[in-house]
Amino acid sequence: MSGSLSESPLNKSVREIPIEIVSEEEMALIEAALSAARSSIPAILSPFEFHRNARSIQSITALSKRSLSGRTVLDIEDSGDFASTQKKGKEAEPFLHRFRRKKGLSVTDITGTEWCEKQMESIHLRGKRKTNKAMEAGSARHKKLEEEIVRKVQVCVKSKEDAWALKLLNFIVGVNQLLFEGLTRELPLVGFTEEGIWMVGVIDEIRMPATETDRNPMLVDTKTRVRDTLPAEPQRRNGRLQLMCYKYMWDNLVAGHFSSKQFFYFFTLNPHSVLSEDIRERTADSGFPVETLDDMVRLYRNTFSMLPPAHDQLLLRYEFQKDNSLLGEDQFAFDSDLLKNQLQGCLEFWLGEREACYTPEEERWKCRFCQFVSICPAAATSDPDI
């Protein structure tokens, strides 16, 4: 089986997402297992009661059915007249299905959409996602912060099941660090929201409160800045949204709203695939011996089920890039209604229920930092002197 691997498995750190390398044979096995599994799994299963949000259920149900029928149609495409009608719908397909099928929506997808829907749209339709100096500096600082408390270990990853197992393992190890040392950083999360979407994200930092009476972990995010001032309100609002998404995901997990079946189904993972030797070894070393991804998911569920909800207070820290000095902190309370509204607004865009909005008039200064200024009609109205 390993003979057909054209490249040797890459080594990656235990706290990073590794490359997926799957051989043809492995893929065939996975596909076979999945199609067998699919026949026993209904198109949509939900651990939530959806009646409160009928619109979302419809969209999600439609997506699941579409992907299922898409497979079927493929088989009969050669002999049938379905091909043309199949192709037509492509551009009209919601972004969530077009670009985030089998991937889930990330928290940065949400915040990116909140920043400017038109920019988000352009990124996907026109490509090129550029990183600038400020982003590089920010990444470097975050890497430093993580390295303060994490020792990275190389782990060999051969399949997407391995990659997911590693992510879940990192969650488990991170949570243990949080419980025993009171602090952890870059904690990966995957969860299912009440809106019926799978979401992924990485929490920058989590602190355990010092007092006994206060037992809810506090979610923290450090933002590094080029200028030595606190950002304007729209940017702070964006940061708050990011943290609120994490708390939302965290609390949903803790409440047990995670269906393993749906997880395997949505991300098309084979629960019974035996994980790479390296991963099995690593998990055994960490004290959580597992054989398969299914075992790993069980551990993931056990781990978050023991956790208390996140603290109602969330913390945004702003650091000056030049000297890492603290510019200020923005502590604020989780606002469920606000979050739900913003999330719904973003989802309208992702589900293709409406056109992408341009950023409001008073926030057109954002256009100055956008790589699509030259082709965006909204940018014409932004004041270059501000």
Add this chain to the structure above:
DNA sequence: ATTGCTGAAAGG
């Protein structure tokens, strides 16, 4: 994108 972009966040 006719499976991408190893991946979520990085700053504005």
